[in-house]
Amino acid sequence: MGTNYLQNPGTLKIDLMLQGLRSTDRSITDSSENSGLDIVLPGGIRVNVPCGGVFTRNSPYELIKTGKGYAVTDGDDSIKVTLAGNPAFYSRQTKSGVRFSDIATVHGSYVVITPQSGCEFFEEGIECTYCAGNFDKDGPGRVFSIDDILEVVEAVKKEKIAGIIYLSIGFSKGSDGGIQFLTPYIEAIKKFFNVLVAVEALPPKRNQWIDHTYAIGADSILYNIEIFDKELFEVICPGRSKLIGRNRYLNALKYAATVFPSGTVASHLIVGLEPPGSTRMGIDYLTDMGVVPILPIYRPAAGRALRIEPLTTEIILPVYRHLYKTVRDRKINMNWVRDISVITTPIEGRALFGDGDKEGSKFFESFYKSRLGRKTAWGLSTLRRKLRVKGAAGPPDETGGSGAKSGEGDD
Amino acid sequence: MGVEIDRRPLWLLLIIKAARPIFFATLAVIFYYLVVLPLPEGLSAPGRNAIAIFILCLVLWVSNVLPLAITSLFAIVLVPLLGVLSRKETYSIFGNEAVFFILGAFILAGAVMNSGISNRLSLGIMTRFGGEPRRLVLSIFFLAAILSFFMSEHAVAAMLFPIVFEIAKGLGLRPGKSNYGKLLFLALAWGCVIGGVATFLGGARVPLAVGILNESTGLTINFLTYTLAVIPLVLVMMVVASFLLLRIFPIEITDVSRAHTLLYARIQSMGKVSVREYSVGFILIATVLSWMFLGEHVGLASIALAAVVVLFVFKLVKWKDIEEYVNWGIVLMYGGAITLGTALERSGAAEWVATRTIGEWGTSPVAVIAIFSLLTLLLTEGISNAAVIAILLPIGIGIAGKFNMDPTLVTYAIAIPAGLAFSLPMSTPANAIAVSSHYITVRELIKSGLIMSVTAWIVFNLVANYYWPLLGLWGN
Ligand code: SF4
Numbered sequence: 001m002g003t004n005y006l007q008n009p010g011t012l013k014i015d016l017m018l019q020g021l022r023s024t025d026r027s028i029t030d031s032s033e034n035s036g037l038d039i040v041l042p043g044g045i046r047v048n049v050p051c052g053g054v055f056t057r058n059s060p061y062e063l064i065k066t067g068k069g070y071a072v073t074d075g076d077d078s079i080k081v082t083l084a085g086n087p088a089f090y091s092r093q094t095k096s097g098v099r100f101s102d103i104a105t106v107h108g109s110y111v112v113i114t115p116q117s118g119c120e121f122f123e124e125g126i127e128c129t130y131c132a133g134n135f136d137k138d139g140p141g142r143v144f145s146i147d148d149i150l151e152v153v154e155a156v157k158k159e160k161i162a163g164i165i166y167l168s169i170g171f172s173k174g175s176d177g178g179i180q181f182l183t184p185y186i187e188a189i190k191k192f193f194n195v196l197v198a199v200e201a202l203p204p205k206r207n208q209w210i211d212h213t214y215a216i217g218a219d220s221i222l223y224n225i226e227i228f229d230k231e232l233f234e235v236i237c238p239g240r241s242k243l244i245g246r247n248r249y250l251n252a253l254k255y256a257a258t259v260f261p262s263g264t265v266a267s268h269l270i271v272g273l274e275p276p277g278s279t280r281m282g283i284d285y286l287t288d289m290g291v292v293p294i295l296p297i298y299r300p301a302a303g304r305a306l307r308i309e310p311l312t313t314e315i316i317l318p319v320y321r322h323l324y325k326t327v328r329d330r331k332i333n334m335n336w337v338r339d340i341s342v343i344t345t346p347i348e349g350r351a352l353f354g355d356g357d358k359e360g361s362k363f364f365e366s367f368y369k370s371r372l373g374r375k376t377a378w379g380l381s382t383l384r385r386k387l388r389v390k391g392a393a394g395p396p397d398e399t400g401g402s403g404a405k406s407g408e409g410d411d
Numbered sequence: 412m413g414v415e416i417d418r419r420p421l422w423l424l425l426i427i428k429a430a431r432p433i434f435f436a437t438l439a440v441i442f443y444y445l446v447v448l449p450l451p452e453g454l455s456a457p458g459r460n461a462i463a464i465f466i467l468c469l470v471l472w473v474s475n476v477l478p479l480a481i482t483s484l485f486a487i488v489l490v491p492l493l494g495v496l497s498r499k500e501t502y503s504i505f506g507n508e509a510v511f512f513i514l515g516a517f518i519l520a521g522a523v524m525n526s527g528i529s530n531r532l533s534l535g536i537m538t539r540f541g542g543e544p545r546r547l548v549l550s551i552f553f554l555a556a557i558l559s560f561f562m563s564e565h566a567v568a569a570m571l572f573p574i575v576f577e578i579a580k581g582l583g584l585r586p587g588k589s590n591y592g593k594l595l596f597l598a599l600a601w602g603c604v605i606g607g608v609a610t611f612l613g614g615a616r617v618p619l620a621v622g623i624l625n626e627s628t629g630l631t632i633n634f635l636t637y638t639l640a641v642i643p644l645v646l647v648m649m650v651v652a653s654f655l656l657l658r659i660f661p662i663e664i665t666d667v668s669r670a671h672t673l674l675y676a677r678i679q680s681m682g683k684v685s686v687r688e689y690s691v692g693f694i695l696i697a698t699v700l701s702w703m704f705l706g707e708h709v710g711l712a713s714i715a716l717a718a719v720v721v722l723f724v725f726k727l728v729k730w731k732d733i734e735e736y737v738n739w740g741i742v743l744m745y746g747g748a749i750t751l752g753t754a755l756e757r758s759g760a761a762e763w764v765a766t767r768t769i770g771e772w773g774t775s776p777v778a779v780i781a782i783f784s785l786l787t788l789l790l791t792e793g794i795s796n797a798a799v800i801a802i803l804l805p806i807g808i809g810i811a812g813k814f815n816m817d818p819t820l821v822t823y824a825i826a827i828p829a830g831l832a833f834s835l836p837m838s839t840p841a842n843a844i845a846v847s848s849h850y851i852t853v854r855e856l857i858k859s860g861l862i863m864s865v866t867a868w869i870v871f872n873l874v875a876n877y878y879w880p881l882l883g884l885w886g887n
């Protein structure tokens with residue numbers, strides 16, 4: 001079956017994410033045990049593949065060494081791939097003695113940083129059922145200092161490995177969705193570096209926090225609803241459902257799409273935890289609001305076989321095609337959410353249609369990936385913020401006060 | 412205030428943002444064009460440059476794209492740079508008496524407000540006159556006007572400023588936003604301006620004009636004749652101003668009892684009148700009396716500054732306490748404006764404008780009065796009123812001879828309108844003090860002042876043509 005997908009990097013990415021990759025090289029399987037293996041497929045498509053372990057035992061794909069490089073083979077055919085390799089800064093430590101690799105993980109053009117571990121859903125036993133518990137593993141209270149994070153960002157900038165700093169946070173009980181905590185980090189990064197910042201947070205209770213998030217320098221925002229189906233959302237994400245509510249997710253996303261630039265408001269819909277039809281409905285709903293759906297594939301954690309069966313590439317490929325077509329038809333900018341190895345972004349859907357080979361597409365691809373392209377994106381994003389934001393960027397008045405309120409607290 | 416997201420189309424926001432640089436670029440081009448214009452007959456290069464700087468500053472003051480003070484400082488830079496006056500001369504003009512009078516007035520106002528005595532005075536005024544909002548505004552207006560009959564209008568403005576400010580604060584009026592706040596300070600400024608022209612006592616300009624008249628012709632004007640000649644204009648202007656004050660900005664409050672209660676509570680909490688309050692009050696009264704009786708000899712500014720020194724000698728106020736009351740922006744603005752006005756005068760630009768206008772339009776005695784009064788009204792907005800008199804009166808007396816007119820008529824036509832500056836903060840301390848409150852903007856002052864200026868010009872000419880003959884002023 002794999003043979004069908006091997007020649008199209010778009011389909012291969014999905015199939016690899018779904019089935020994983022075998023390897024006999026212990027050094028590779030060991031190093032990618034927790035975070036997967038980042039490889040670059042033809043056309044520059046990055047994919048983070050589960051490599052080794054139980055999950056990949058039945059995969060038709062194997063990573064093999066070919067001379068100086070690597071290839072992925074399904075036994076009949078093979079294609080050349082590149083191992084993304086670990087950035088040099090992973091091996092360094094901050095002045096306070098924290099390993100850079102503990103602070104940041106590079107996924108394609110994104111550097112993911114979670115300044116505070118811990119998610120309060122765990123305290124009440126209402127964590128998301130699929131959650132790998134990454135947030136919790138160091139125990140609550142592990143907080144990286146702003147200085148530590150600035151050191152990492154500086155290293156990232158020096159190595160020129162990624163253009164976007166992605167800050168994420170777990171659930172905390174405040175009404176701000178975690179933004180109050182992230183504010184000094186975002187402000188510090190923006191003050192010292194010309195980089196784009198994406199923020200993954202939880203929908204705040206009031207829309208003024210969304211304005212605030214944009215005003216302080218976030219260039220992109222993600223409120224990950226994860227599951228679109230109402231009932232499944234309640235079952236799979238009890239914490240999100242109980243303490244935030246599905247409507248608030250949707251309303252916050254809708255509001256954010258009026259504040260942030262086109263294509264910079266996004267939400268995950270996990271493929272494999274709900275029927276494909278429901279994911280398709282989610283895609284339609286989100287894109288109607290101007291939100292970019294991002295479709296990660298559920299990767300079962302030990303002892304948590306939650307995914308719907310059967311889950312095959314044949315079944316989910318039409319969902320990805322639908323994603324690309326819908327985002328394109330709704331004229332939502334696809335260039336923001338791109339080149340992330342752990343998920344499939346709408347722009348990668350081009351490859352599914354063969355659109356990626358067009359000359360115009362190729363030109364824009366390489367421009368957006370170039371340093372000039374990144375600088376332009378940063379410049380335009382900064383200019384837009386300067387034009388749009390009025391007044392002082394202080395935290396919203398918690399007593400109420402003025403500001404947009406539509407769709408808030410309606411759960 | 413939190414953030415607000417402007418959702419208007421980005422192209423529109425870009426145009427709005429670009430408007431400022433485009434505005435400055437256009438202004439620079441126009442300015443350049445003005446300073447390279449071929450010299451018209453009778454105008455020197457420094458005179459042409461002075462007019463160009465004046466136009467530039469007027470646009471900047473009115474548009475408010477730069478803070479008022481910065482425009483004034485810019486004028487001070489341009490005047491020597493374009494050879495209008497020497498550097499030394501330019502900077503020395505800044506040390507004008509009026510600038511120090513304003514500075515002294517701010518410090519005195521600060522001391523009065525800081526001591527708390529302004530609360531008691533405000534409450535007194537409100538209890539007596541402030542039954543309802545309209546009545547309170549009119550009371551302030553009439554109080555300022557009537558006081559200006561008997562003493563320098565500048566001194567009245569300085570004296571009433573802390574009281575009106577306290578009332579505005581007590582009413583919880585938001586500076587720049589509240590219509591009622593605008594009206595309170597307009598009432599103060601207009602009261603001083605209108606009242607100030609009623610007698611010889613309102614300011615130094617009428618004695619100056621009479622002095623010039625006497626020197627050139629041997630003729631004179633006495634106190635009573637002057638007042639009789641001007642009183643219909645003053646009364647009509649007072650009626651017009653009262654009417655406008657009740658209509659120009661819709662009043663947003665329905666009663667003033669809130670300020671009354673607040674001031675009362677504040678005074679209660681202050682306890683009995685303290686020695687400090689008595690002392691500040693005493694110094695204030697002594698200052699006002701000195702302004703009235705010694706102003707001419709000692710100078711208003713010297714009296715104000717002497718009072719300030721006395722306040723500090725007796726430790727009635729600390730510098731830290733009054734610093735927040737001194738509006739340095741207005742002081743700088745006024746100083747720069749005076750420098751520019753003097754530059755117009757000394758470069759011959761003002762005289763050139765006057766002679767050109769009179770030469771073209773002054774075809775009959777009635778027209779001469781109309782033109783002189785109009786020119787004076789316009790010039791007094793940008794130049795100190797004493798300077799306007801010094802520029803225009805000698806020309807006026809000469810022209811009067813040409814038409815066989817009584818030179819006293821021209822003296823009236825210049826001395827009276829010279830005091831009627833309603834539109835710009837740089838024209839008179841009363842306006843400057845009103846703008847310094849931040850309740851009223853320059854643009855609002857101009858908008859309302861223009862109506863007053865046009866009315867004043869029309870009424871003045873009606874009075875001159877139909878009332879003065881009754882006094883025998885057009886004579887034989
Ligand atoms: S929000 Fe859900 S997925 Fe995220 S850390 Fe908490 S429990 Fe895990």
